[in-house]
Amino acid sequence: MEISRQDRRKHLLWLQWLLVIGICYLLYFNDLETGFSRLDLLILLYLGSHLPLFFIPTRYFEKRGFDYFLVLWDIVLVIISIFISRQATAEFYLFFFLILIMAAAAQNLRALVLGLLVISGLYPWVLFHTGEFALTSGSLLRVPFLFIVGLFFGYMVYLQQMKELRLRAESEFTEDLFEFGKKLAQNWDPEVLYRRIPRLVKSIMNADLCELSLIDDRCLQRRFTFGTPVLNLPPLEAANSVHKQVCDNPQSYQSAEFDSDPCFNDKQDFPLYPFASYCACRLKIHEGVFAILAIFQRQRKIWSEHELKKFQFLSEQSSLSLEHAGLLNELESKARTDGLTGLFNHRYFHDRMEEEISRARRKHYGLSVVMLDVDHFKSINDTWGHRAGDEVLRRVASLLRSTTRQMDVTARYGGDEFVLVLPETNADQAQVLFKRILQHFRQLDFGEIKASLSVGIASYPEHGQTVAGLIDAADRALYQAKSTGRDRLLHHSQSNLG
Secondary structure (H helix, E strand, C coil): CCCCHHHHHHHHHHHHHHHHHHHHHHHHHCCCCCCCCHHHHHHHHHHHHHHHHHHCCHHHHHCHHHHHHHHHHHHHHHHHHHHHCCCCCHHHHHHHHHHHHHHHHCCCHHHHHHHHHHHHHHHHHHHHHHCCCCHHHCHHHHHHHHHHHHHHHHHHHHHHHHHHHHHHHHHHHHHHHHHHHHHHHCCCCHHHHHHHHHHHHHHHHCCCEEEEEEEECCEEEEEEEEECCCCCCCCEEHHHCCCHHHHCCCCCEEECCCCCCCCCCCCCCHHHCCCCEEEEEEEEEECCEEEEEEEEECCCCCCCHHHHHHHHHHHHHHHHHHHHHHHHHHHHHHHHECCCCCCECHHHHHHHHHHHHHHHHHHCCCEEEEEEEECCHHHHHHHHCHHHHHHHHHHHHHHHHHHCCCCCEEEEEECCEEEEEEECCCHHHHHHHHHHHHHHHHCCCCCCCCCCEEEEEEEECCCCCCHHHHHHHHHHHHHHHHHCCCCCEEEHHHCCCC
16 A cells, blocks of 8 residues: 555654653653652653654655654653653563564554554553552553554554565566566567557556457457457447447546446446456557557456556557557558559569569479559540549559459559569469459449550569569560550460560
8 A cells, every 4th residue: 555745744743743642641640759840841842852843844754764763763762761750670671672573573554553452461461460560650551652652663664664665666667667668669560569568568567357459430449358368349339348438538547346337337348358347548549549458357456556657657658659660660651652552662562572582492483473554544644634544543453452362462663564473373373363353454444434454474483583584574575465456464485575
């Protein structure tokens, strides 16, 4: 349990004055002199010397040196008071130090209070058996005094333990954050981060489940969970999800009664979460797209202020990493794609083709390179305008995307020219594919525009073993197809190019 500075100051002042009153109480009731005595003067000095504590700023109560000074001063004060009050018997000193030992050794408040009651209660029993106990001697007054002394020093020990625990927790948290940042920085692929973040957050927050879900246009799509599996659901309106509260609130939201809270139990996905406690944060990924980072516990749990700050920091770090990864992905995508068609650009195609040729050489399989362009494209632009020409190019790109494999590399080579690399594809397979593509293209409706494609194909290793050689062979086959009537496909081996 964390204690605020104000509470710490209040508790210390309250216990300090309780101790001072206990000391004054011991001195006053053991004063054998009549009238105003030296013990009465000492009582006034004790009370007066502690009045400045009310005016000491709160920040000094956090300093370790202040605690040590206060404890040392009080021990000296108690010993002097015991001696002056004529209570300095061996038994009293013995029980005084037993109380101090108990205060230092108690593990919690319950054990402290129970131990103090036992030791304080044993004191009159020991006095009775030694023959020093007498109702008129003030012996019973020492019992509450011993209890107050123990309570004060026990609380001082407790504060010190809490400080050490907090420092240890802060040290561990710093290490966790360093490791968290290090792990996130190892890869800037958003898909990798989506999987890695829940695993790391679950471990750091010691949760039973951590979930990362995307919110796009108020629609929630669960992406990755780490811990107890949550069934995959189709996209769900955020308003019908247990995450609605945090969707509407940019701050973190927690509930220690998740399983019975009416904010959750009427939601469509509530049966998927057999948990008692819930805490979540909303992360901004990029414009219009958010994520929900949520942790769950099977037991009822109220996250402390320190834990909430930790979770908030992890959420913010995750948000920055995802946003940064998204921007890098976007920049990388723009650097390698053609703005009009969305296909790869000329430069990226050359890099990928080098890789595919090297792979084909290592694994001893073939590949094919396909060049194609739109017949009479300049005439289409001149007659119908560049907007119509751009639409034809976009339709060609869409057709190529929908009819080729994910492993194929499709690019706009320039102007109205397109180029493809088809790994593990020989000449016959490439021809079958592009005959089908030509058939699909002929069925497209361009209105009054008459558009057709010419295609040239070359294969590795028959027609070239380098990027330049294969592209040149495919380009010559394309030129031959255009020269012999257009709207057709020609493989390099079928042409008269040698």
